[in-house]
Amino acid sequence: MKTCIVDSDFIVAHHIEIGRLIRKVRIEKGMTLKDLDHGEASISTISNIERGTGQHTPDRIKSLLEKVGIQLEELPYLLDQEKNHLKQVQFHLDVSETLISAIQYQEALQELEKVVIQDFHHQAPLLSFLRGKCMKGLGKLKQALKQFQHAIRLSKDVSKTESLETSFYGEMAICMYQQNDIEQAIEYTNQGINAFTKGGNRQDDIIKLYLNKSVFCYKLNHADGLGALDKVAEFLDQTSNIDIKLRYYWLKADQTRKAKQFEEALKYANKGLKLAQLNKLFNMIVEFWICLGSILASMRNLEEAKMWFQIALKFQHDDIEPRSKASANLRLGALYSLQKVWEDAKSFLTTAQEMAITSNDAPKHFWSLLLLGDVEINTSNHSLAIQQYQHAQELANKFSFTKFESMAWSRLANAWENVDSAKYQFCTSRYYELQQTISLKGDYYDDDEIF
Template sequence: MVYGLDPSIVRYVMRKVRKESGYRQEDIADATMSYGTISNIERGVGNVDEKTVLKYLAKLGLNEATLKNIVKKELERMEELTFELQLIELMLDNNKLGTHAEQMLKTIGIERYHPLAPFYTYLEGRCFQAKKAYDKAEKHYKFAIRLHNQYKLLSKDNIVSICYNELSICCYVQNKIDKALHYVEKGLAEYVEHEGSEDRRDIKAPMLNNKALYLLNLSQYEAAKQIIDDMWAKRFEIRSSYYTLLNIYKYRAMLLRKMQKYAEAIEICKEGIHLGFRNNIQNRYLDIMNILGSIYLLQKQLDKAEHYFQMVLNHDYEGNHPRSRTDALTYLAIIYAHEKDWAKAEGHIQRALDVARSNYRNRLSKVLIVAGNIYAEQQNFTLAIPCYQEAEQLSLKDGLKKRQYTALLQLAKCFDSMEAENEWKVTIKKVMNLQQELNLQSEEEVYAI
């Protein structure tokens, strides 16, 4: 470390001074210092000793006093710039994008070798992600990681882990669950604990949260349970946000529901709903409210279940939370189908389909299966079959093989009831192939009572 200064700042200053002087690296190279050595010094690679670094500083006209003075000024600029970038991140975190965050970023032009370049590039990715331009977002996150590694920046904010986490989220919303899990595991592997309040935010807890979510989606329940059990024990130590804490409540309730520990799951749901309501985190407490309703549904306490699903719709009267709204409408359709109230069942499942098609494609295949069930139960196979077929194709495209199996099994039942032998044979062959491939019997979802 030269003169006790941060090496990443010193490297930035050297490169900046050289460029402002109009020199390329090869212009400064001579018999005493090769172009390769200069490149290694500026990139922080290779085994370049401090004596050689000091020699290069002298070539740039920098001595200890001038270097420290420049570093001091750059650190002051960086402190101001960091604050500006953090404000932009807060805008993105609060979904207040518009054109403001992008415009603010564009007014801050920084060099790609600047110590804050990875953070800046990550924010560019966030802007694209907010617009659902996932390919461009992923490109920027990967570039931010590459910049951090290329210039050997000594970041204390775990920007590499943050970028990997965002890459995992981009994959998840596109139903690329295996890739999402891959990226979040890379983020956890890159994570470095820092003492005190060095971190811009606690990213480890959200990453573990996301890993549990992806494992649940992949039906790897034991692995997900291990993560959630550990996080539950430490839930009051989580510094990141109430969003992360409420996700722990949500996933724990889901796991307890699967284990049929309904009483414990109900208490967790109620506690999570109160926590979310007090902190005005509507999308989280509505999700947990749906889970609570589903627990009552599984216990065939239909009045209680209907009450909570209807409450979700009442709380989301403006339709700002399509995921929760889709789930509530779907569960209500299941209840009304069980009660043979076909008009209500069809009305609610159609509303669920409309929301899922417009706003939340991730839920669409499940909604289509429930729709197919409603029509099949009424022997209306003309409407049921297209629902199952579309659900099967969507599940195949999204890699949701258990859901594909469910759709195919229901489709086979339709063809059997219709005595459409050829179609039944083709479908049942697909069912058997999937059953053999996955060694499964049924999907862990609620489609009917």
């Protein structure tokens, strides 16, 4: 590039790199956009030139080069320098992304420390984003959230070609979900969907966002989850991402189970199970075993359902996540409750409760408390049942799980009926107040039982 003639064609061909160079030199010299605005171009036009967006005449770009003190004859050399530096930056970013995908977060952070760029650099948002992913992987969710928020701020001045903001909001949503703030997770997910740019390099991200939205809405029984899942179906043939397909099959299986479309539910669950087995994804294999058990339990084929839950609990592998183990214990405990085998029900539900607390899974924690209360009621332990139901109500209220809280108040009302009329009236009143809120919000299933 050093021997190139710097003419209009050269400037047009390299306008993106030249714009970045202008911005770098301007900021290094302490100049503002206003300092370059001498009536020839507006501040927004200058900003667009720096970001490489829009159509601009070579003369206007030459004028900005002159204003920041860059001579045309030195331009090829300076661009070569920037190109070589960018290659090094990109190398370290690519390596860190690979390490993150291999769950080697500390090693990825060490690689990111080798990236020396300022916040105005066009790769600064990605750098902050990858730091956030490392923090999230290490369980440092608040630090991760700050990095993602910083990445969004930085991305406001970057050309929107890769749908990076969509990725940033998606990761922020997961951080909130892991802290049981599911309403905020849905809000960030919606912002990510709105920020999506077609034609970028991260097209799978929009599918992941719709899939995550379906998961989050599923947890809170919101009607929007159905529409989000339909959106995933539209994109399913366009992705080779196995994880997306597996999660879609799992959600579709449980959605159709709740709608009492049991044959459809079994079809999706078996399809997902085969795909998980083919790819040796052991945690998803366990999840589909649990899913099949839940479908059969909803069909009241309890003995067959029990077999699936038991095999899910017996299967041992390092890839099995604590939340999956908690789910298997919860479902088996619920099944024993249906069979009125109260001692076994209490044992598995207690284990599920402990695992849910350890894995910070508030929905499963809620269900374990509610079902343990049912066990106590049915074994004539009224005071213990009240304690479990109250704990469930407080937990649901803490995380704004409106549907769950209404269920807890319903259980409390039933427990106090014919025992304490004042408490019965109070609990009944709270139940109906929340039911009205749920109706306005659009929860889509009368899903008062686990299956």
